[in-house]
Amino acid sequence: MKNFLILFVLLSTSFCYAQDSVYTRKMVNTLSSKEFWGRGYTKDGMKKAADFLAAEYKKLGLIPFSDSYKQDFNFPVNTFPGKMMVQINGKKLIPGKDFIVSNESPGIKQKATLIPIDSLNYQASPFLKVSLKDKLTWSVGTEVGNNTQIQINKKNFTETPKEINVEIENKFIENFKASNVCGLLKGTKYPDSILIITAHYDHLGGMGKDTYFPGANDNAAGIATLLSLAKYYATNPPPFSVGFICFAAEEAGLLGSRYYTQNPLSPLSNIKFLINLDLVGTGEAGMTVVNATVYPKAFSLLNEINDEHKYISKINPRGKAANSDHYFFSEKGVLAFFIYTQGGPTAYHDVFDKPETLPLTEYNDLFKLIVNFNKKIME
Structure with missing residues (x-):
């Protein structure tokens, strides 16, 4: 009977993690879908994603930090909701794959001869420039600049650019409304001792009316992992409280997390530790922890757990960096790690960051490592 109970517990644990993998994959696929249009600034992509996340919080049993799951704020953004046509030498190029428009470009409609500046850069007029790139990254x-810049994938276009026909529409929105989505599970014994898990849900949105950037690894994978952790803690209540924050406008300059730290919905002093998840959909080559050298005791604890259970092949330490939403919390004195995985597909800030090519290689191991670390760090 004792052996049967042990086997049952082991099978139950494995089933729990397997179910989390299924849920995580579903969330990645959903958030990266055409419906959410890159979780950005056209076709209500970011708002639809925020509404979806708030509904998911409620379904999982999280309560709002305050009156609402959403914390609204505004900021300026340059968008491209309409025409996105570029022809070079009479050949029509495909947005996202053959070309991108630099993000601060104004709209333009022009036919012109391209004058070479050098082998990679051309100019049609003072207001229109063309460059050849090995990789297109958006x-x-x-804000809106003074000239329109077109970047062309030189692997897909091998001719010398001589003539251009372009029609691009932009729309500058001075006060774009975005929302951080915040939910809480209160601790069973120490509700004022809070562990925070964060990830940004926004991505790049769309470029024109037919092209969007799915953002599977950046950062649907981080949000899906956050939601899986919320699901786990909702059914396994810890003694400490766990807060979950999905940030908007990370891609616009960490604006959502900066706004939150300036207008916290609960005292920052109550946060005992924060884990930020961004780009966690791979792991073949291990993972990196930003702030590892800032908080060596916490990093040592993470490695002790990983060495014991052999979760991740390698954990690389990195110092302080303003490269994701942990940063402004650290600047306010909150102990925080930013975790990202490495290896696998190299798609980043392009149209190829798709859910069907995202392996989630180390999801189960990363999930277990985070849960075990959280338990130890909050003791």
Whole structure:
């Protein structure tokens, strides 16, 4: 009977983690889908994602930090909701795959001859420039520049650019409304002792009316892992409270997390530790911890747990860096790690960061490592 109970417990634990993997994959697929349009600034992509996350919090049993799951704020952003047409030498290029428009570009409609500046850069006029790139990487612009810049994937276009025909529409939104999505599970014994898990849910949105950036690894994977942890803690209540914050506008310059730390919904002093998850959909080559050298005792504890259970092949230490949403918390004195995985697909800030090619290689091991670390760090 004793052996049967041990086997039952082991099978139950494995089943729990397997179920989490299924749930996580579902969340990655959903958030990266066309419905959410890159969780950005056109077709209500970011708002739809925020609404979805708030509903998921409620379904999992999380309560709001305050009156609402959402913490609203505003910021300026340059968007491209309409026409996105570029022809070079009479050949129509595909947005996202053959070309991108620099994020601060104004709209333009022009036919012109391209004058070479050098072998990689061309100019049609003072207001229109073209460059050839090995890789097309997009980002978010919060202002509008003086000229339109087109970047062309030189692997897909091998001719010498001589003529351009372009029609691009932009729309500058001075006060774009976004929302951090915040939920809480109160601790069974120490409700004022809070562990915070964060991830940004926004991505790059769309470029034109037909092209969007799925953002599977960046950062649907982080959000899916956060939701899986919320699901786990909702059914396994810890003595300490666990807060979950899905940030908006990380891609626009960490604006959501900066706003939260300036307007916290609960005292920052109550946060005992914060774990930020961003780009966690791989893991073949291990993972990296930002702030590892800032908090060596916590990093040593993480490694002790990992060495004992052989979860992740390698954990690389990194120092302080303003490269994700942990940063402004650290600046306010909150102990925080930013975790990202390495290896696997290299798609980043492009249209190829898709759920069907994201392996989630080390999801189960990363999940177990985080749960075990949280238990130890909050003791």
